[in-house]
Amino acid sequence: MARRGKAAGGPPLRARLVLLGPGLSYLAVLLLLPLALLIGYTVFRRGRFGGIAYEDGSTGENFARITDPLYAGVLTDSLRIAAVTTLLALLLGYPTAYAISRLPGRWRTVALVLVVLPFWTNFLIRTYAWIVLLSSRGVVNSALTGIGVIDRPLKLLYTEPAVVLGLLYAYLPLMVLPLYSAIERVDPRLLEASADLGARPARTYLSVTLPHTLPGVLTGCVFVFVPSLGNFVVPELLGGGHTVMVGNLIRDQFLNARDWPFGSVLALALMAFLVLLLMAQAWAGRRLGGR
Amino acid sequence: MSVAATAAVLALLLPGCGADGQPGGSGPAASASLDPEADLRKQRLTVSNWDGYMPKDLPARFESAVGAPMTVAKHGTNEEIVAKLTASADSGIDVAFVSGQYAQALAAQGLLEPIHHDLVPHLRNLDPLAARLAHDKGNVYSVPYTWGTTGLCYRKDLLGYTPDSWNDLLKPRAAVKGRATMLKTERWLFLPAQKALGYSVNTTDEQQLARVKELLLTAKDDLLAYDDTTFGDRLGSGEAVLAEAWDGWCPTDDKRIGFVVPKEGSDLWTDTMVILKSSKNKEAAHAFIDYVLDAKVHSWVASNIFYKVPNTAAMAELDPALLKSYPALAMAPEQLLKGESVVDLGDAATAYTRIVTEVTAG
Amino acid sequence: MRRATLLPLWLTYAFLYTPVVVLVVMSFNRSASPYEWSGFSTAWYGTLAGDDEILRGLANTLIVAAGATALSTVLGTLLAVGLARHASGSRLLPALSVLPAVLPDIVLAIGLLAFYSLVSATLGLHSVLLAHTVFGLAFVTAVVRTRIAHVDPSLEEASRDLGANEVTTFLRITLPTLAPGIVAGALLTFTLSLDEFVIAFFTAGPKDPTLPIVIYSMIRFGVTPEINALATLLLAVSFTVVIAAQRVSRLTEAL
Numbered sequence: 001m002a003r004r005g006k007a008a009g010g011p012p013l014r015a016r017l018v019l020l021g022p023g024l025s026y027l028a029v030l031l032l033l034p035l036a037l038l039i040g041y042t043v044f045r046r047g048r049f050g051g052i053a054y055e056d057g058s059t060g061e062n063f064a065r066i067t068d069p070l071y072a073g074v075l076t077d078s079l080r081i082a083a084v085t086t087l088l089a090l091l092l093g094y095p096t097a098y099a100i101s102r103l104p105g106r107w108r109t110v111a112l113v114l115v116v117l118p119f120w121t122n123f124l125i126r127t128y129a130w131i132v133l134l135s136s137r138g139v140v141n142s143a144l145t146g147i148g149v150i151d152r153p154l155k156l157l158y159t160e161p162a163v164v165l166g167l168l169y170a171y172l173p174l175m176v177l178p179l180y181s182a183i184e185r186v187d188p189r190l191l192e193a194s195a196d197l198g199a200r201p202a203r204t205y206l207s208v209t210l211p212h213t214l215p216g217v218l219t220g221c222v223f224v225f226v227p228s229l230g231n232f233v234v235p236e237l238l239g240g241g242h243t244v245m246v247g248n249l250i251r252d253q254f255l256n257a258r259d260w261p262f263g264s265v266l267a268l269a270l271m272a273f274l275v276l277l278l279m280a281q282a283w284a285g286r287r288l289g290g291r
Numbered sequence: 292m293s294v295a296a297t298a299a300v301l302a303l304l305l306p307g308c309g310a311d312g313q314p315g316g317s318g319p320a321a322s323a324s325l326d327p328e329a330d331l332r333k334q335r336l337t338v339s340n341w342d343g344y345m346p347k348d349l350p351a352r353f354e355s356a357v358g359a360p361m362t363v364a365k366h367g368t369n370e371e372i373v374a375k376l377t378a379s380a381d382s383g384i385d386v387a388f389v390s391g392q393y394a395q396a397l398a399a400q401g402l403l404e405p406i407h408h409d410l411v412p413h414l415r416n417l418d419p420l421a422a423r424l425a426h427d428k429g430n431v432y433s434v435p436y437t438w439g440t441t442g443l444c445y446r447k448d449l450l451g452y453t454p455d456s457w458n459d460l461l462k463p464r465a466a467v468k469g470r471a472t473m474l475k476t477e478r479w480l481f482l483p484a485q486k487a488l489g490y491s492v493n494t495t496d497e498q499q500l501a502r503v504k505e506l507l508l509t510a511k512d513d514l515l516a517y518d519d520t521t522f523g524d525r526l527g528s529g530e531a532v533l534a535e536a537w538d539g540w541c542p543t544d545d546k547r548i549g550f551v552v553p554k555e556g557s558d559l560w561t562d563t564m565v566i567l568k569s570s571k572n573k574e575a576a577h578a579f580i581d582y583v584l585d586a587k588v589h590s591w592v593a594s595n596i597f598y599k600v601p602n603t604a605a606m607a608e609l610d611p612a613l614l615k616s617y618p619a620l621a622m623a624p625e626q627l628l629k630g631e632s633v634v635d636l637g638d639a640a641t642a643y644t645r646i647v648t649e650v651t652a653g
Numbered sequence: 654m655r656r657a658t659l660l661p662l663w664l665t666y667a668f669l670y671t672p673v674v675v676l677v678v679m680s681f682n683r684s685a686s687p688y689e690w691s692g693f694s695t696a697w698y699g700t701l702a703g704d705d706e707i708l709r710g711l712a713n714t715l716i717v718a719a720g721a722t723a724l725s726t727v728l729g730t731l732l733a734v735g736l737a738r739h740a741s742g743s744r745l746l747p748a749l750s751v752l753p754a755v756l757p758d759i760v761l762a763i764g765l766l767a768f769y770s771l772v773s774a775t776l777g778l779h780s781v782l783l784a785h786t787v788f789g790l791a792f793v794t795a796v797v798r799t800r801i802a803h804v805d806p807s808l809e810e811a812s813r814d815l816g817a818n819e820v821t822t823f824l825r826i827t828l829p830t831l832a833p834g835i836v837a838g839a840l841l842t843f844t845l846s847l848d849e850f851v852i853a854f855f856t857a858g859p860k861d862p863t864l865p866i867v868i869y870s871m872i873r874f875g876v877t878p879e880i881n882a883l884a885t886l887l888l889a890v891s892f893t894v895v896i897a898a899q900r901v902s903r904l905t906e907a908l
Contacts, residue, residue, distance in 0.1 A: 012739065015819060019735030023728040023790060024746070030787050031753055034764030037771060046641060070645065074652050092668070095661035102658055111662065113895055118669050120891030123848050124868050125884040129672030132679070132687045136530055139675065155469070158516050169672070172665065222755075230757030233850065237872070241475055241517035244652035247759050254763055254855075255370035256477055257644035258377075264767070267760045278755060339859050342870060364860045365706070367870040375859045378766055380773035383860045521875045528688070 035271075041264040046257070062265045071249065075269070078245040081160065082228040085167040086175075089224045090217065092168075093175035100176075101183045112180065115173050127166055127237050134162055134238075158240030166234040174223035182216020183209065214288045218281050226274055246270055325407055325573050332358040334575035339364040339372055340388040344562075346595040353582050359575040368476065368519075369393045376402060376567065385570040386579055391426035391561040392478070392635040394433035399635070403432040404566040410577035413584035420624050421601035424561055425632040433563035434580050437539070437598040439619070440559060440630045441474070441482055442552040444522065444541035449532045457487035457553045460535060461510040468513040471533040472525060475517035477643050478633055479558075480650070483535055484510070486555040492631050495639040500646060507650045517651070538619035539598030550619050552630075559630035561601070593620070599627070673888065680881035687878075697878040698886075707883065710867035717778055717853070717863055718846035721785035726839045728786070729793025733834075734827060736794070737801045747798075753791040761787060762855040769856065776858035784856045785846045792845065793838035800834025 042062050065071060100111045118126060133139045136153040144150045156162060186209055194204040232247030246266060253263030338350075342365045350361040366372035369390050376382050376397060389397065397403050408414055414430065421435045422428070443454045451466065460471055460483055474480055478492065484506040485492050490499045515531055523542045525531035534541075537560070541550040564583065566576045582588055586604035593600045593609060597617050600606065601624070614621040636643065680698075684691035701707060732750060740746045753761060765784050774780060808830065812822040828835075850865040857863060862870075871880055 016735065016739040019731045020739060020746075023732030023735070023750070023794065026728055026786070026790060027749060027753070030765065030768070030783060031761075032749075034761070034768040037767045038760075038764050041767060046638070070649055070652070074648065077652065092661065092665060095658075096665040099658050099660075099662040114666065115669065117888075117891065117895065118673050119848075120844070121673070121884045121887040122865060122868055124850065124865060124872055125676060125880055126672055128872050128880075129676045132675055133672060135688075137528065137688045169668070172669070176665070226755060226757060230759045232759065233869075240515075241651050242511075244648060247757075249648060250759050250763060252644055252648065254766070255368075255374050256647070257641045258374075259641050259644070260767065262641075263763060267763055270757055271760050274755070274757065337860055342874065362860070365862075365870060366859060367873060372859060374766075374855075375776060378770040379776040379858065381775045383775070383777065383858055520873045524875055528686070 038264040038267055041261050042268065044261050046259040046261055062261050065262060066265055066269055071266070074244050074249050075246055077243075078229055078247075081164055081167070081243075081245060082225050085164050085171070085228045086221050086225045088164065088168050089172050089175040090221060093172060093179055093220060094217070097176050097179035097183055100180055112177070115176050119173060123170060124233065124237075127170070127234060130162070130166055130169065130238060131157060134165075157238065158242050160239070160243050162238040163235050163243045163245075166238040167228045167231060170231070170234065171224045171227055174227075175220040178216045178219040178223060179213065182213040182219075186212045211288070215285050218284055218288075222277065222281050225277070229274070230270060325410060325577070327410060327574070329574040331575050331578055334359045334572035336361040336385050336572050336575045336579055337364060337383055338362075338386045338388075338579065339366050339384045341366060344388065344596055345592060349588075349592070352588075353579060357575070357578050357582055359572070359578065361575075361579070373397060381569040382567065384567055385572045385576045387565055387567065388436060388562060389565060390633070391424060391433065391435075391563055392633050394563045394565050395426040395635040397565060398427070398432040402568055404568045404570065404573055404576075405431055406434060406566065406580070407577055410574070411581045411584065413581045413586075416584050416586055416589070416602045416604045418601045418603050418624050420628055421561070424559075425634050426561065427563070433565045434584070435561045435601040436564050436583065437593075437596070438559065438561045438601050438627065439538040439599050440552055440557045440622070440627060441479055441535065441537055442541070442550055442557060442619075444526060444534045444536035444543075444548065444550050446526055446529065446532045446547055447549045448547045449529060453549070454533060454551060455554050457483040457555055459553075460533060461487055461506055463513050463533070467533050469515055470531050471513065472515050472518040472522045472531050473510070473535045474537075475519045477647055479535070479537075480507070480517065480647060481643065482558055483553075486553065486557060489555065492558045493634050493636060495636060495642070497642075500642060504646045504649060507646070508653050511650060511653070538622070539596060539617075541619065543618060544616045557630045559627055559632050561632070562598075676881045677885045677888070680878050680885045682878050685877055687875075687881075697882040700879045701882045701886075704879065706867055707864070707879075710862055710864040713778055713861050714847055714864040717782045717785060718843050720778075720782040721789050721846045722839050722843045724782070724786045725789030725793045725842045726835060729790045729838060730797050730828075730831065730835050732790070733794045733797035733801060734823075734831075737798060750794045751791050753788040754795060756788075758788075758849075758851040762852040765852070766855045776856060778858070778861045780856045780858065781853050781861075781863060784852050785842075785849060788852075789842035789846060792841050793835070796838035796841065797831055797834040800831050804830050 066075075096115070100108055100115075103111055131138070134156040135141070136155070136157070138157070140156060141150075141153040145153065190208050190212075191204055194208050195201075199207070229245075230247045232245060232251050235243045235245045235248055246269075250263050250266045250270070253259045253266060257263075336353075336359050338361060340363060345363075350363055354360050364384060366375075366387075372384075372387055372389060373393050373396065376384065376387065377400065394403070408430075411434065414434070417430075417435065421438065422430050424435065427433045443457075443460060445454055447453075449466075454460070459467070460473065463471055473483065481503060482492055484503040485494060485499075488499070488502055488506065490496075490503065494500065494503075515525070518525065518534070522531060522534035522536055523540060526534055526548055527542065527545060536550070538550060542548055543550050564580050566573060566580070570576055583592065584602060586602065586608060589600045589602040589605035590608040593605060594613055597620060599620055599622065609620065678690075679687050681693050681695065682690055683694035683696070736743075736747055736750065761784070765780075765787075768774075769776060769780055804827075809822055809826050812826045813819075817825065848865060849863075850869060853863045854866055854869070857866060868880060868883075871877070
């Protein structure tokens with residue numbers, strides 16, 4: 001760390017203003033102010049034709065609605081869907097990252113690039129490709145009926161598993177990348193030492209590799225969980241209106257119900273939850289890092 | 292420095308200093324006087340409409356007829372465009388196409404320029420009934436563009452019977468289970484259940500809404516999907532056999548597909564053209580509406596988009612062959628008026644959104 | 654054993670590329686239906702080239718991405734240096750600087766919509782550009798900060814000892830050593846901005862949709878092979894860029 005304000009020579013206040021000022025004021029105006037606004041909106045009521053009715057303060061009312069079984073249900077559904085997605089991403093992503101780290105050097109980059117490459121074409125189009133695959137006349141059903149496994153098309157599309165699949169597809173690379181860099185960073189000498197001491201590969205993995213990669217696991221899980229939780233496009237396209245997540249709920253409060261105060265409450269709830277999650281991750285990361 | 296950065300951000304954001312580079316100056320007072328002699332060639336018109344809801348070469352024809360160049364912006368749904376028009380001081384949109392109840396809500400928020408009837412002489416072509424619609428009596432803020440109703444669009448060959456009730460959709464026979472779609476947009480998602488139960492499409496009665504919800508929840512289990520836009524393709528491919536549909540979007544030119552308005556009744560929806568108060572091209576905006584209402588133009592529009600237009604002179608000019616393949620086009624206004632007008636519900640809208648959430652999440 | 658280790662990798666590739674293969678194949682389908690193959694055709698690429706709406710969306714997207722990247726790079730680099738040199742004791746400021754990167758995009762989107770609405774802003778390309786800069790700034794700051802951690806401070810010291818003033822030192826020593834981090838942050842911002850949908854959906858003016866918004870509205874009517882053709886082209890361009898980047902980096906290593 002470069003900790004040397006004293007040696008700067010010139011007036012440090014000016015340097016500080018020039019360097020920190022623009023970025024921080026930008027964030028103050030276009031990040032903190034909007035978030036403060038959302039907090040402010042929660043105490044007002046919806047205007048009759050949308051917008052905000054400033055005259056009717058009713059702080060408790062908007063927050064009370066979130067405990068309503070309907071909205072609480074959507075929140076828990078969203079948490080479950082995001083959690084299942086994250087778990088699947090981990091189950092598939094960890095062995096994938098591990099496999100990449102075992103490749104010969106020049107192939108590793110290629111393998112990694114191949115994981116990220118689909119990211120560079122439009123997210124909505126890629127999601128739509130799944131509709132083509134999963135619909136009752138789609139590729140999967142045609143193949144299954146073709147080889148006689150089933151005689152009637154399965155209902156794959158517009159289900160919760162389809163939503164999980166779509167989210168997994170969208171965010172799997174965000175799991176693989178941090179896992180790879182964590183696995184890659186495990187000092188090979190540690191592995192050698194373990195082997196020299198007579199540990200079998202499985203034992204080496206459990207007592208050396210796994211503990212050292214847990215911070216990467218945490219990062220990957222947060223990277224997948226956070227965007228999955230707030231996504232509203234995948235539930236809309238692959239859920240066909242049968243699956244509602246908190247992202248859809250927020251969007252609908254702003255567009256359909258034109259109920260900005262309640263939409264703000266939902267957004268803040270989502271944010272509060274994620275802040276807790278990040279704090280937990282930072283805490284766990286420190287504990288693991290201290291090993 | 293930090294003050295300068297903040298100021299720069301704010302300056303970029305403030306109305307009139309934005310990318311358009313046109314200085315502001317149109318206060319509320321500007322609506323009072325429009326210049327009928329204004330040089331329209333100096334105005335640039337921007338019109339927002341749904342995708343595929345007007346002929347592709349309408350802008351070019353308008354420009355050559357009137358002189359004002361015109362660009363088209365597209366919106367996906369009423370909700371999207373209303374959110375944009377509400378959030379933005381100057382959206383850059385001069386004329387927007389929105390459904391009647393949304394025109395009502397925009398007018399209530401003071402965002403619309405009153406229609407200057409003297410600048411729209413072709414208003415006389417409008418069906419007199421179209422000036423008495425509940426969302427805007429007397430066409431104060433909006434001019435009807437199309438109107439129609441909602442019904443059942445179905446595959447004659449695959450269904451085996453002619454549906455005549457909303458219950459054919461809500462309590463489907465075995466052959467229809469998993470092969471029916473309903474409209475997704477809030478008010479029309481409610482409509483089949485409201486009409487099947489004999490309620491108004493504008494009901495705000497809690498008990499009625501609770502029963503509507505129950506019915507929608509049971510119906511959901513047998514549904515393929517909620518679908519506003521692709522039910523025509525699904526019917527064509529046979530993935531769906533029955534769909535709740537707006538009349539103009541039921542592809543009855545396919546001989547296997549039929550359209551029926553259920554016996555319990557339906558709605559009368561209107562899509563309208565409105566002029567934004569923030570528009571800086573109000574004369575051209577009026578000229579555009581007047582151009583559309585021209586009998587020849589409006590009938591050309593109808594024959595392109597297959598929706599009825601509330602324009603008596605234009606409907607008279609339609610090709611009889613077209614009326615034959617699109618029977619819904621031939622519906623008489625009196626018949627249409629049996630449907631109930633959809634109006635904005637103000638505060639009750641939240642109850643509707645809540646029920647939609649309950650139904651779809653349930 | 655080796656085969657067993659590689660199996661998950663192949664599984665992941667199969668999962669990631671099956672939809673990609675489907676959309677590439679369908680872009681060459683003569684029929685408009687995605688469900689039946691009716692012969693090879695490149696006609697949809699012609700349709701695409703003549704589609705004003707998509708081309709306008711593409712132009713808008715490039716303007717936003719380029720502008721947001723430029724702004725983010727300047728603000729983010731200054732902020733990263735500032736945080737490392739003048740706020741090393743603070744934990745709040747670094748946290749603030751990464752907040753936009755971890756904030757769910759829907760929250761940022763509606764927050765900005767509410768803000769724009771409150772100050773009666775005009776919505777247009779500039780409002781998306783400013784919004785994208787919020788997260789771009791966070792990514793550039795984060796990437797450049799990791800780079801600073803590896804920079805030897807004695808270089809800057811030497812420069813000052815030799816009489817260079819602060820500005821000269823910043824321009825001639827600090828910036829060049831940070832360049833790889835700055836470039837990486839800029840590329841990341843550009844890539845993210847190109848495909849960003851949710852924030853753009855809420856903050857774009859109705860006149861100026863970005864490409865993802867255009868695609869979103871088209872997709873609701875079912876995807877035509879035209880959209881698949883677009884996706885294929887985007888993919889081809891990124892393939893080329895990746896390969897070119899590989900070549901260039903190999904070349905610079907060789908020098």
